[in-house]
Amino acid sequence: MTTRVITLKELAASLDLSITTVSRALAGHEQIALKTRERVAQAARQAGYVPNTAARTLVSGRSGFVGLVLPIRGPNLVDSFLGEFVTGLGEGLVSHGADLILATAAFGHSELSVLRHVVESGRADGVVVTRIAEVDERLAYLRERGFPFVAHGRLLDSDFGYNWLDTDGAHAFGEAFDMLYDLGHRHFGLVTISEPMTFRHLRQDGLAAAIARRGDPSVRLDVVTAPRFDHEARIQAVNRMLKGPDRPTAIVALFDELALTVMEEAARAGLDVPRDLSVIGFDNIAASAYAPPGLTTFDASIRQCARAIADMLLTVIADKPAAPLTRLIRPTLVARASHGPAPQTRS
Amino acid sequence: MTTRVITLKELAASLDLSITTVSRALAGHEQIALKTRERVAQAARQAGYVPNTAARTLVSGRSGFVGLVLPIRGPNLVDSFLGEFVTGLGEGLVSHGADLILATAAFGHSELSVLRHVVESGRADGVVVTRIAEVDERLAYLRERGFPFVAHGRLLDSDFGYNWLDTDGAHAFGEAFDMLYDLGHRHFGLVTISEPMTFRHLRQDGLAAAIARRGDPSVRLDVVTAPRFDHEARIQAVNRMLKGPDRPTAIVALFDELALTVMEEAARAGLDVPRDLSVIGFDNIAASAYAPPGLTTFDASIRQCARAIADMLLTVIADKPAAPLTRLIRPTLVARASHGPAPQTRS
DNA sequence: CGTAAAAATGCAAACGTTTTAAATTTCAGT
């Protein structure tokens, strides 16, 4: 069958009007007679006219797309958060008639090169950058280019302003500490990652700040570092903390996957959570509700954040605000059953 | 800063060549002198030239994009599979230099209208359609339009050929039955959904076929139907099956979320899985590994399927094959601890 | 009815590329 797509020229011809008039009529220009506008709208609707994106983009310089570069991942690793994030972005964009373009970094190609391509080919009017690294060449590039973007996450030392939305991990980790301290815990463990992402510092610093704020010299904090994607190494790191002669009574993990590993290994070592050990995570992934006894964690509401990011980015694109847009979202505690009073006897 | 993007005209001028020659040289045409080709390639690389997508699309009629319409979802529901699916599509596309465009259906707008817009605006060269409904207007539209697409899933009665890739749910459910039958189970339960999707029939029919194949008249099958997204109603439906005077000894759920509900409600009713009740799901979502005692399920390897779908679609776009491309992927059993021998005594 | 202003419409250029057809240059053979 292959029905052809109707063009503005054809629509104009069928209405016996010029292309210009039809274009303006559809755009709702006041200068076109109302009667004509209605006639054109009616005909366009009936003919199922849809303007060609490429042509429109070419002349207007605006594509109506927002770009997201998919981080490169190992063969069997998918971010639990990607689906939520993309859904949220979509929701935020659709109300403004924008769409999302997802560019994947091929193995071996850097995420930066894909980003450059997206930007410089004019495919997108703005981009979203996630997983901010300690030294992030993407932000440097976008800033130099003056290209609209919003970062999900922050740099540690921002010598330049940029638009970002971040989850307040520092606050959450402080909250976790306060709650555990009030439950009698004094010996804490933090499981963090070796990957050079800024959020590991923000969260750890939040924890340290809360400890300092409390001013109790009897509080101790052990830190153990695991590579992010190597499951075996992760287990070893967790066990280093769990199997030591003097283990913490409360462990805070940088994110839920790590916390779940802690709970699994604790169970394997015959420890009862939360009686012998309290565990708190971050992210509230689906599995956390199911892993016994139910992981206490923080919900970052990724979907809503993504939605907000989309809104911010569209504002940046449309209005080019002088001052950077920034938003810090406070995650909410999801209290399940993996935390409790500190055990009386130290092992 | 706002560095400008270089255009073909500028590049040509700097090389003292015509636009035509530079364009051809970059495309690698044999007719351009090798020396020139190299000179141009060098200059382009150095200037960081990236061809403008809109212009290229306009003249060539090919956008280099593949479209996916995000299904409309409830406020707090995100498909666990979306992240994997998108990752797989991205992987499959990137090797051919294609990108993914994600269009979201705004609330109130039908998925079909968004699809039409994507197709008719020329944003994409082909689309992926997921979640095939029993009566699916999207497939009808795409077929009438003669627009390249690949469906993830199948129609029940295809009076026309189309490209699809599907997970062989029928086979999996047959396999589940055989395994449970061999473990002594004779009274089965199936938890299905009321949403009019084709996969519910395919899976249920696979189960029924396996029962028929066995030819044992003592085998019984109870079926209970739950709405897909209403958690409360789902719990009620599951309990209808669990709390009856004569409950099945083995329950097969249409997908993992339902199976997890079965396990939760079974635990609440004081039943031990798998001693009192065997439960088998489908999808192998992350939570299934954590929900005690570990859900036995089937892994559909969504990511690889999506990758294959991308490959198929790119073939369809490039080669317009006469016969439809179809692939049936057999899911693999992930045997965890939620199934076991049938209990001796019937309750 | 004539005229000027206002309202409505149209012409043509532009966006950055690809491609057809034509023009120019190079080269081998005499």
Added chain:
DNA sequence: ACTGAAATTTAAAACGTTTGCATTTTTACG
């Protein structure tokens, strides 16, 4: 040096829009 063919390069049109400017039509008013 001349010719014709081969090799290389170029001019110009086209893709489907938007938009600055010009033109035509309508309206209001004397």
